[in-house]
Amino acid sequence: MQQRYMDVIRKEFGPLIVGTVPMFDREPKGLAMMAKVAEALLGG
Amino acid sequence: MNVGFSFKEFISSKPGLKYLFFGGKGGVGKTVVSSAAACLLSELGFKTLIGSTNPVHSLSSAFDQDFWGKGITPIKGAKNLYALEIDVSKTVGRYKDDLVDKISMFLKYADIPIKPGPFVEVATTNPAFEEAAMFDDMIDVMLKGEFDVYVFDTAPVAHTYRLLGMSKVYEAWLAKMIKSRQEALSLRLKLSFRKEKVAKEIAEDPLLKSAIEMKKSTDMARRLLTDPERTAFFFVTLPLALPIAVVERFVTWVKAFNIPTGGVIVNCVVPKEKFDLEKASPYLVHKIEEQEHYLKVIHEKFPGEVLAHLPLMETEVRGLEMIAHLAEALKHPSRA
Ligand SMILES: Nc1ncnc2c1ncn2[C@@H]1O[C@H](COP(=O)(O)OP(=O)(O)OP(=O)(O)O)[C@@H](O)[C@H]1O
Ligand SMILES: [Mg+2]
Numbered sequence: 001m002q003q004r005y006m007d008v009i010r011k012e013f014g015p016l017i018v019g020t021v022p023m024f025d026r027e028p029k030g031l032a033m034m035a036k037v038a039e040a041l042l043g044g
Numbered sequence: 045m046n047v048g049f050s051f052k053e054f055i056s057s058k059p060g061l062k063y064l065f066f067g068g069k070g071g072v073g074k075t076v077v078s079s080a081a082a083c084l085l086s087e088l089g090f091k092t093l094i095g096s097t098n099p100v101h102s103l104s105s106a107f108d109q110d111f112w113g114k115g116i117t118p119i120k121g122a123k124n125l126y127a128l129e130i131d132v133s134k135t136v137g138r139y140k141d142d143l144v145d146k147i148s149m150f151l152k153y154a155d156i157p158i159k160p161g162p163f164v165e166v167a168t169t170n171p172a173f174e175e176a177a178m179f180d181d182m183i184d185v186m187l188k189g190e191f192d193v194y195v196f197d198t199a200p201v202a203h204t205y206r207l208l209g210m211s212k213v214y215e216a217w218l219a220k221m222i223k224s225r226q227e228a229l230s231l232r233l234k235l236s237f238r239k240e241k242v243a244k245e246i247a248e249d250p251l252l253k254s255a256i257e258m259k260k261s262t263d264m265a266r267r268l269l270t271d272p273e274r275t276a277f278f279f280v281t282l283p284l285a286l287p288i289a290v291v292e293r294f295v296t297w298v299k300a301f302n303i304p305t306g307g308v309i310v311n312c313v314v315p316k317e318k319f320d321l322e323k324a325s326p327y328l329v330h331k332i333e334e335q336e337h338y339l340k341v342i343h344e345k346f347p348g349e350v351l352a353h354l355p356l357m358e359t360e361v362r363g364l365e366m367i368a369h370l371a372e373a374l375k376h377p378s379r380a
Contacts, residue, residue, distance in 0.1 A: 025327045025331055026331075027286065029285055
């Protein structure tokens with residue numbers, strides 16, 4: 001299902017997508033986790 | 045772990061329950077859970093309305109049927125179940141027109157030769173005004189009394205809080221307005237030579253009349269909203285820290301407004317018995333461990349008040365059939 005909606009999002013918003021953030025194996029809380037989110041966002 | 049009542053048992057324990065509200069952090073499943081609750085109530089034989097004042101057409105999406113701006117609409121495939129998705133912008137427009145009328149009248153009485161349009165525009169172009177309109181729309185529906193039960197899928201938490209807050213502001217403003225209007229009018233009566241004519245005019249004063257009407261209906265609404273036999277506010281959360289924190293805050297707010305609380309419903313619980321955790325990937329194992337931890341936290345924070353664990357479905361929730369499936373889960377107490 002996620003793949004299907006990812007395709008929809010790519011089709012509808014293609015050039016507007018500036019990053020994707022994965023679902024982490026724990027809720028992002030605290031500075032260390034935020035750094036991870038930022039890294040993912042910046043394509044690291 | 046304290047298990048307590050199921051949602052269905054809670055409903056059965058309150059035969060007078062008529063107004064159900066669902067709140068929680070954005071995106072936790074308020075629309076889905078309130079839809080499931082409405083579905084259950086309709087199955088139990090109550091003529092049920094599920095209403096939303098959310099400007100996003102969420103009920104239409106959840107049921108995969110179009111309700112937007114169509115008034116009270118029977119939900120296809122269900123019995124006793126109706127949906128209402130109110131277009132608040134219409135109400136806001138109506139209010140603006142009404143305000144222009146009232147202020148014009150006021151300015152005319154006071155002999156002030158200006159047009160009220162720009163004032164009204166400034167006074168009404170703000171979110172609080174829209175929220176007041178939502179609140180009034182909701183109250184209107186509640187007071188019509190065409191249904192046995194009303195379920196409200198509320199807007200996200202900060203919104204609802206301000207909405208509840210608005211009703212207090214509104215009330216104070218009305219009381220003041222009525223008082224000053226009465227004073228002004230009685231002064232006029234004292235100073236007047238043709239007392240009878242003026243007395244008659246006062247009795248028919250349109251501004252005073254409408255202020256009193258408005259106060260009557262907010263008073264009535266407050267009475268209904270604070271009656272624990274008739275009203276219950278439910279909190280939807282995910283087994284995660286941030287949504288739980290929102291519920292904790294929300295509970296104190298709702299209590300501060302004397303709105304009776306119903307209980308907590310945990311949504312998107314992964315049915316862990318479906319996995320062989322010995323063989324599952326560490327990622328999944330970690331996720332499920334996290335969930336179990338937060339489920340424990342929820343039961344500790346709200347002992348005896350957790351009314352259901354709703355499963356995370358294989359796909360997103362769309363259509364009556366899936367909603368009915370979640371309604372099933374509302375019949376069972378949350379697992380320990
Ligand atoms: N138990 C569930 N299983 C699978 N998907 C779910 C479940 N509950 C909710 N969802 C999905 O999660 C998304 C958000 O749900 P929903 O719209 O009900 O949240 P909400 O709290 O009403 O959001 P908002 O704050 O925007 O009003 C939807 O796509 C919905 O289909
Ligand atoms: Mg919603």
